[in-house]
Amino acid sequence: MISKKVISIFTFGVFLLIAGAILKFSNNPQANLIMAIGLVFELLAALVFIWNKLKK
Numbered sequence: 001m002i003s004k005k006v007i008s009i010f011t012f013g014v015f016l017l018i019a020g021a022i023l024k025f026s027n028n029p030q031a032n033l034i035m036a037i038g039l040v041f042e043l044l045a046a047l048v049f050i051w052n053k054l055k056k
Helices: 004-025 031-055
Strands: none
Touching: 004 031
């Protein structure tokens, strides 16, 4: 079962990616930074998920 921590980290990462994409269309200079932080959260969620699977 996927823990609530993994789901919330994943959801926040998706939110940041969507926000970054919207900012990219409005030519905001920080759009790439927001998208990069979103990708870091996605990677973190994947690592926590894999770590939980390996611990069991």
